[in-house]
Amino acid sequence: MKKIQFYKYQGTGNDFVLIDNRQGQFDGSDQSLIESLCHRRFGIGADGLMLLEKSEKSSFTMRYYNSDGRESTMCGNGGRCIAAFAVDIGVVEAGEYFSFDAVDGTHEAIVESDIVSLKMVDVEGIRKLDEGLFLDTGSPHFIKFVDDPSQIDVFKEGTFWRNHELFAPDGTNVNFVGPVKNGEVDMRTFERGVEDETWSCGTGAVASAIGSFFKTGKGNRFSMHIPGGELTVTFDTAGEEKFENIWLKGPAKFVFEGAI
Ligand SMILES: N[C@@H](CCC[C@H](N)C(=O)O)C(=O)O
Numbered sequence: 001m002k003k004i005q006f007y008k009y010q011g012t013g014n015d016f017v018l019i020d021n022r023q024g025q026f027d028g029s030d031q032s033l034i035e036s037l038c039h040r041r042f043g044i045g046a047d048g049l050m051l052l053e054k055s056e057k058s059s060f061t062m063r064y065y066n067s068d069g070r071e072s073t074m075c076g077n078g079g080r081c082i083a084a085f086a087v088d089i090g091v092v093e094a095g096e097y098f099s100f101d102a103v104d105g106t107h108e109a110i111v112e113s114d115i116v117s118l119k120m121v122d123v124e125g126i127r128k129l130d131e132g133l134f135l136d137t138g139s140p141h142f143i144k145f146v147d148d149p150s151q152i153d154v155f156k157e158g159t160f161w162r163n164h165e166l167f168a169p170d171g172t173n174v175n176f177v178g179p180v181k182n183g184e185v186d187m188r189t190f191e192r193g194v195e196d197e198t199w200s201c202g203t204g205a206v207a208s209a210i211g212s213f214f215k216t217g218k219g220n221r222f223s224m225h226i227p228g229g230e231l232t233v234t235f236d237t238a239g240e241e242k243f244e245n246i247w248l249k250g251p252a253k254f255v256f257e258g259a260i
Pocket of ligand 1: 074140193194200202204
């Protein structure tokens, strides 16, 4: 059987298998193959897998799969990692803005050493719920404000909200978000499709930063403290519940490569 050349990257501890699929040799519909590549005991181990493919109008296309093997909605950290990968394999240049296509639209990005900034889609339509906020930042996110995220049983409570009828039929990612202190926020995320806590979630960090603004009525730059490090989210407000020019910034790094 022909081997698959892969590259492993991580963005603040959200880790991914990357495959250069510009020749179309990898079958993205093979759910059990993707699940086994992401498996932490039997495979390479990752929260998700991405294919870098050709695009007609941008530098490349990003296709994202969760570790359950299913193609899903936007992954912010994945977008930052695939941008770093695109530089490393010579598809785009470091230090210059470029664009790529993803499931939620076209994204701008820039790679400066191992720091990657990614422009996210505009956000509007925040659902106010008794227990928190629900918004879509490219992927669906429920924000539950808590006093101290470090005290939360993220697996247990995350599983409960991820499968709650409020978010049926697609389910949601779940973020436990602490109070804002000088623009800094602690957060932890349970991810749909990984079905566990991950060390970081980019679309979740964006949702939590916007949620923090929504709750406090101030700030447009937030340092999000997550188990895997720190992400910075900046945005402009455009009307009461509309957010534009949203940027997600933080480290994204190559880990290892191989063939399997
Ligand atoms: N880790 C991601 C989010 C990936 C998508 C999510 N699991 C879903 O299926 O909704 C991020 O960094 O945004």
